[in-house]
Amino acid sequence: MALSFVYTEEQLALQTMLRKFVENEIIPVRAHYDESEEFPFPVLQKMQELGLNCLVAPEKYNGVYYDSVTQCIIAEELCRGCTGIALGVLTNCLASEPVVIAGNEEQQDWWFTRACHEGKFQSFCVTEPGAGSNVAGITTTAKKDGDYYVLNGTKCFITNGGVASQFTVLATLDRSMGPAAMAFFIVDSDLEGISIGKKELKMGIKASNTVEVIFDNVRVHKKWLLGHEGTGFKIAMKTFDASRPLVGAIAVGLAQGAYEYARDYARQRIAFGKPIASYQAIQFMLADMLMKIEAARLLVQKSCWLFDNNMPSTQAASLAKCFGADICMEVTTNAVQILGGYGYSREYPVEKMMRDAKILQIFEGTAQIQRMVIAGNLLRE
Ligand SMILES: Cc1cc2nc3c(=O)[nH]c(=O)nc-3n(C[C@H](O)[C@H](O)[C@H](O)COP(=O)(O)OP(=O)(O)OC[C@H]3O[C@@H](n4cnc5c(N)ncnc54)[C@H](O)[C@@H]3O)c2cc1C
CATH class of the missing domain: 2.40.110.10 (Butyryl-CoA Dehydrogenase, subunit A, domain 2)
Incomplete structure (x- = not known):
């Protein structure tokens, strides 16, 4: 498959649909679920109705096949709204990957029928x-x-x-x-x-x-x-090749949400008689955020492209996961900085985004483990 930086019409339509879904169904309730720590069954049920319960399921169960690039577009859009809520369905991908990799027909039938038709987690x-x-x-x-x-x-x-x-x-x-x-x-x-x-x-x-x-x-x-x-053990390691780009995409989505919020806030917040966006210190923070998000997204897409084309992708997956998680932590922290005292307040979403970001440097291989994988691979080259 040729390399392309342009999403297909189907991917763009999916992205538009998910952006509306996130605005209407996730953003209004994310603070509630963060405060209450309830499992967001009603929101997840709506995602299931959109066919998002198990993105890695074979087409015959899900009615549609999402390649790795498309799975990451979906993860990014959902996590732009709320990573905690989105993990309800995105975790199903991680759990299902061993069944995709090594499951026989009977095993896949049992697993994916429940996942795709019965709304099981x-x-x-x-x-x-x-x-x-x-x-x-x-x-x-x-x-x-x-x-x-x-x-x-x-x-x-x-x-x-x-x-x-x-x-x-x-x-x-x-x-x-x-x-x-x-x-x-x-x-x-x-x-x-x-x-x-x-x-x-x-x-x-x-x-x-x-x-x-x-x-x-x-x-x-x-x-x-x-x-x-x-x-x-081999199945576990293969699972991570598939799942780490998805964590990179989660990081890109979360960082994108924080960046957009900080950018819009900077345009309207007045300090010393001018919008703070007119100060170069704030502009440079926003420019760095955008630069790093774009770079992380490209790493995610490259690792997905290699995976979708059956090419070795372990190194690319670790690069995408590690860089994505690190820049997500940095971007969300700077979003808090741009909002000043309001960034630290729970009335604004960026403090939650900063708390949510930390896990991405820990699960599915910590930032240190990713660097060990990357260093091990580069020394073998
Ligand atoms: C919210 C959450 C959800 C999770 N979900 C799941 C899940 O669904 N399924 C699942 O199986 N697991 C899950 N995990 C577990 C997660 O994958 C582990 O926490 C993670 O892999 C780190 O393991 P650990 O906590 O035992 O830390 P440790 O392995 O004890 O590491 C502690 C620190 O030492 C560092 N370290 C360890 N070894 C080395 C080394 N050789 N060189 C340098 N530094 C090193 C680590 O990077 C880390 O900074 C989840 C964790 C959390 C917090």
Whole structure:
């Protein structure tokens, strides 16, 4: 496919539709969900009606195929409104990716029918209290017992965990063998032995549900093993190739929302008898914001383009995720600065945007882990 900087007509129509949706359905309620920390079921239901519940689902389930570039356009637009709310559906992409990568027909039928036609939420269960950055250090076990695997362990910081009907879960068949003994499973949240632990009280993305998920002798039939025994770690890493550009797009959308708010505010706020936008100090902050957002968007689109064209994209995905998250933190912090005291007040949205931005430097591989991936790749070149 030729390289293009122009969106297709379908992508532009989708973008216009989502911009209206965000203005009408997300922006008016984002402060409420941030304050109340309720899960935004009514807003997410409207997104489901638009076919956005599981963007990575194959066309036969979703009725439409979104390539990675288009998924990122959608993520950007939704997060321009509210990252916390949008994560309700965008997390379904992360959780579903192992099923896209390694699921057989029966597994995909079960998973995506529920995701696309029944409005079910999904969670990706990898992190544990003792293993976050170091995925290879997980200790949740899967012990074979006849036709079943018996899962035992605790997963923490699981997005959507308290509302999800289905999980993808990484476990080890033998703790002494590291990544070589890992396996990914599809797990129905109704199975006996699954319980939800504490709900995290967070700095930002408060509309997003983050909980512990505990597996206590949970019997999972062998037909729900994704791929083969021993492929779990590889599936997790492939999942990140697909999901990290999406986090980059989330960062671009959130930063874009903060930039636009600060720009419009600067035009009308009077200090020393003139709009603050007339002062070069403010203009330069706005110019830097725009420059960095544009650069981050290009990195996201490049990594998506490589992924969509089946080309190696691990390095590009980390560049997009890491740069996007870093500039999002900077842009949202400077948006607060441009609003001055009002930026620090909860009456204005930019303080929430700054709190929401921080998570993007932490989940799906911290800023340090991304740099380790990038450095590892560049030294191998
Ligand atoms: C709101 C939220 C939602 C999340 N959602 C999910 C989810 O849905 N599913 C899921 O599985 N997980 C989820 N996570 C977990 C998230 O992916 C981890 O928190 C993250 O990977 C970091 O792991 P950790 O918290 O254990 O930090 P640690 O791994 O303990 O890292 C602590 C610090 O040390 C640094 N560090 C660690 N190792 C190195 C190293 N080798 N070199 C240099 N620096 C290093 C890190 O960069 C970080 O700054 C979520 C987390 C949060 C907060």
